[in-house]
Amino acid sequence: MLAQERRLAAIAAASAAAFRHSDYHQVRAEDVAERVRLPRGGEKDTGRSAVWLYNEVRSRRVLVALAAKHAFDEFTSGESTPEPVTSMLGAAESVAAALRRIARFHQVERFLLAQVRLGIGDISTSEKRPSAAQTPPVWLTGTYGSAAAAGWEGRVTAYAEYLAPRLDQAARAVAVPPENWAKTSAERLSELAFRAMSDDADAPADRQAEGLAAYWLARDLIPLTGEWADRLHAAERTAELVEKIGPNGRSRANALVVVFQVLLDSSPLLARAAEVGAELIPLLAGSPADAVTLCDVTSRRGLALLRLGDTAAARGCFEESRRIAEKLPDSADPASLIARAEHNLAELLVDEGHAEQGRAILADVAGRRSAGVPTTGAGPAWRRHTLTRQALARATTRAGRLIEGVRLAEATLTDREDRLGQDNVNTASARVTLAEALLAAAHPAQARHHLSEAMRLRSLYLPGESYWPQYDLVRLAEIELHAGFPAQAVRLLDDATVTTTWFADRVSPRLHEEAVLIRSLGLTASGEALTALSDLAELPQTRAVLRAQATARLTVGDPASAARVLDALDPGEPAPEQAETLLIRARVAAALGREQAAEEACQAILALAGDQIDATHPTVLGARLGLALQRVCSDRAAEVGDLLAPLLDRRALAHGKPALGDGHPLLAEAMALAARAGAPPARAPEDQLWENF
Numbered sequence: 001m002l003a004q005e006r007r008l009a010a011i012a013a014a015s016a017a018a019f020r021h022s023d024y025h026q027v028r029a030e031d032v033a034e035r036v037r038l039p040r041g042g043e044k045d046t047g048r049s050a051v052w053l054y055n056e057v058r059s060r061r062v063l064v065a066l067a068a069k070h071a072f073d074e075f076t077s078g079e080s081t082p083e084p085v086t087s088m089l090g091a092a093e094s095v096a097a098a099l100r101r102i103a104r105f106h107q108v109e110r111f112l113l114a115q116v117r118l119g120i121g122d123i124s125t126s127e128k129r130p131s132a133a134q135t136p137p138v139w140l141t142g143t144y145g146s147a148a149a150a151g152w153e154g155r156v157t158a159y160a161e162y163l164a165p166r167l168d169q170a171a172r173a174v175a176v177p178p179e180n181w182a183k184t185s186a187e188r189l190s191e192l193a194f195r196a197m198s199d200d201a202d203a204p205a206d207r208q209a210e211g212l213a214a215y216w217l218a219r220d221l222i223p224l225t226g227e228w229a230d231r232l233h234a235a236e237r238t239a240e241l242v243e244k245i246g247p248n249g250r251s252r253a254n255a256l257v258v259v260f261q262v263l264l265d266s267s268p269l270l271a272r273a274a275e276v277g278a279e280l281i282p283l284l285a286g287s288p289a290d291a292v293t294l295c296d297v298t299s300r301r302g303l304a305l306l307r308l309g310d311t312a313a314a315r316g317c318f319e320e321s322r323r324i325a326e327k328l329p330d331s332a333d334p335a336s337l338i339a340r341a342e343h344n345l346a347e348l349l350v351d352e353g354h355a356e357q358g359r360a361i362l363a364d365v366a367g368r369r370s371a372g373v374p375t376t377g378a379g380p381a382w383r384r385h386t387l388t389r390q391a392l393a394r395a396t397t398r399a400g401r402l403i404e405g406v407r408l409a410e411a412t413l414t415d416r417e418d419r420l421g422q423d424n425v426n427t428a429s430a431r432v433t434l435a436e437a438l439l440a441a442a443h444p445a446q447a448r449h450h451l452s453e454a455m456r457l458r459s460l461y462l463p464g465e466s467y468w469p470q471y472d473l474v475r476l477a478e479i480e481l482h483a484g485f486p487a488q489a490v491r492l493l494d495d496a497t498v499t500t501t502w503f504a505d506r507v508s509p510r511l512h513e514e515a516v517l518i519r520s521l522g523l524t525a526s527g528e529a530l531t532a533l534s535d536l537a538e539l540p541q542t543r544a545v546l547r548a549q550a551t552a553r554l555t556v557g558d559p560a561s562a563a564r565v566l567d568a569l570d571p572g573e574p575a576p577e578q579a580e581t582l583l584i585r586a587r588v589a590a591a592l593g594r595e596q597a598a599e600e601a602c603q604a605i606l607a608l609a610g611d612q613i614d615a616t617h618p619t620v621l622g623a624r625l626g627l628a629l630q631r632v633c634s635d636r637a638a639e640v641g642d643l644l645a646p647l648l649d650r651r652a653l654a655h656g657k658p659a660l661g662d663g664h665p666l667l668a669e670a671m672a673l674a675a676r677a678g679a680p681p682a683r684a685p686e687d688q689l690w691e692n693f
Contacts, residue, residue: 007056008144010038012070015063016112020071024064024115024122029053032063057148058137064119065151068158068194069144071112075105081165084172086272086506088233089240091170091221096213098166099193102159103205106197117198120156150187159190167216174232174269175225176465176502185220226463228266235259253283253290260297268466268507270304277301292332295324299337302344307467309510311352318344336384339365347391353543353574355399362392378419386412390433400576400613402441406655409434428457432472435479442618443661444483451476467508470498474515481518484665486525493519513539521548529555543569543577550584559591575612579605579619586626595630602627616659621647621666625673632677640677644670648681 014035018027034047057063079101085094106113136152139145143161150157160183167189168182193212200208222230239255242248260280263273277297284294302317322341328334343365349358369385389412397405413430420427435451438444455472462469473496477489493515497503504512516535523532529552536552539545546565553562566585573581586601605623609615628643647670650658660667674680 002140002142004140005142005144007038008066008139008142008148009070010036011053011056011063012066012144012147013037015067016070016074019064019067019115019119020109020112024118027115029060059152060119060122061154062148062151064116065147065156065158066144068113068116068156069147071109072102072105072158072162075108076101076162079162081169084169086173087236088174088217088229089236091173092213092217092233094166094170095163095216096209098163099189099209099212100205102162102193103197103209106201107205110201113194113198114201116156116194120151120154146187150191155187155191156194157187157190159193160186162186163189167220171221171224172502174221174229174267175463176497176500177224181220181224185216188220189216226266228262228463232259232262232267235262249283250287253280256280256283257293257297260300264300264304266463268463270307270467270508271506274301274304274308274310277304291324291328292337295321295328295337298324299340299344306344306348306351307508307510309508309513311348314348315345318348335368339368339388340384343388343391346395350391350395350398353577355395355574355576359392359395359399362388362395366392376419382419386415386430389415390430393433393437397437397440398576399574400579400617402437402614402617403653403655405437406434406441406657409437410655423457425457425461428454429468432458432475436475438661439475439479439482440618441655441657442482442616442621442659442664442666443657444479445661445663446657448476448479448483451479465497465503465507467511470496470503470507470515471511474498474511474518477515477518477522481522481525482665483663484668486522489522490519490526493522517544517548520552524548524552524555527555529553541568543573543581547580547584550588554584554588554591559588562588563592575608576617576619579608579613579617579623583619583622583626586623590626590630595634599627599630602630616646616653618660618666621659621670625666625670628670628673628677632673637677637679640674641679644674648674 011032014032014037017035018032022031029050033050033053036048036053038048057066082094082097085091137148139148146160147157163186164182167185168177171177171182189212192215196208196212197203197205217233218230235255235258239252239259242251242255245251256276256279260273260276263269263276267273278301280297281294281301284290284297298317299321302314302321305311305314305317318341322338322345325334325337325341328337342361346358346361346365349355349361366385366388369381369388373382373385389408393405393408393412396408399405409430413427413434416424416427416430431450431454435447435454438447438450451472455469455476458469458472473492477492480486480492481489493499496515498512498515499519500512516539520532520535523529523535532552533549533556536545536549546569550562550565553559553565562584566581566588569581582601582605586598586605589595589597589601602623605620609617609620613620624643624647628640631637631639631643646659647666652658660670671681
């Protein structure tokens, strides 16, 4: 503890002792000063003078504020922070419990706090003089220093240190508070609690606490999270009331359906939504009248689980929703619900790495859903169809068919713009899919443009810490990484919500892991591979993580270790992932001096081209660049031109774009290598800056 804090703590104890036994106007500065116990020189603890006390506190307001702080710290000493809460009801109850403790303190220390109430508004004679012009004293930041500074201003923040961790914990049930948010909120609530409880000492303590907790929710927490938190609180209170009224499964189910919908439609809390869905399903399962609702809840819970990364449980939900749909009467449109289940199962296959299989199912579902879709308007039939077309575009891209993926994504976006307009959140979702396809097809600049537009729109409709805005941020970091700006990718993710443990616990551990992976790749490319390896070691050892570890080990000059990491990879990878692994193997082999092995790995990638993935896939082009570099190093420069031709070709392909976007790192490396081999590409007039002529 700093010397000033020690002095203020001693003054606080002396002030509390004085005001506990005497009325405010009867306590003199000398009475407090003589109770101060601080060692002075070689002497034992002795009192101090009134002049010394005045120089330390400068105001009787500070004396009473410190007295309240000391007394409350004594009252709550040894109390631990309560367990974390996961709901708005839990957050409100946690804050109310803390305020009830403060109310109990007001009952126990009623006389002392009456003197504090008198003294906190007192103004000294010297302060009343116009000529005084007192400069506010400065106290170093600390628990007693903060209380003293607040007392000088006529505020009581004696309870802030106790409240701050509890408010922070309550807020984390639904959001990640900014730095110092809990401290500022606790100081404000402390002042309010002191005024309310000291001005109305006879009020029911429980009611006061609940009222102040409700005010805190409305004043601080809901502005932090958004109005969805207020809706969630209302839905949870309704469900709690239904539970208290009596055992009625149908009423309980209806109330939980509202909670479930708010959690999925408005909040970022996917993990909680999955838990509420699990509680809700058995309540709905016993009533045939709730079969359609049960099918919908089961399907939507599966979506939440899919975004959490629990693919096994998600598959169970999707399959169960299909079984329920198959038993529904024709009036419930079971064909549409069956198609939804198959669509979801196909997306799950794509996420698991079986993109070709998922793509085939989605193509079939899209064909069925296209029947009867009107040419204009945004009705339910078109909505279902466009969602499947969007999923098909993603699956096609993930399968390595990049040209077709871009075309499908562009067609979906154009259709939504025609029907919904450009400034629509669902149009923005289609734009994100196009950005992903363009990124995979080696056009990061265009991908950045589309994603930035989509992020602007989605941020207007969705909480910033929820799944989709954070998903967009991860995609933007990935774009910066592939565009050759790894440091920017790291900066984007350094302070992002997606990289926090809160996001991993409450929203999506899968997206959290993906963000950490992309940040690690950025660190590796920025020359901080050792830090990247440390972060990667904390992640589940998936194929993507193992490839990232191999790349990092290669970067730090340990190709032998990188080769051992690659040996642990599953040989049955999908074609796009297999190509990525082979490209890293080629680089590792080259670093180990095994030129023949490097050649074979690159040739194996070229063998995948055309049949399983596009011939202009960036990984295939990377293999061509690796082979060209080998030719230059082995004095076979005559072969370089043919190898680099697909990289340097600026003619538009079937999707209306060249194989590599302008500014792509592969294009820059290919141009540099062609110049080194003595065959630089010809530059057309449109490739030169016209302003220079």
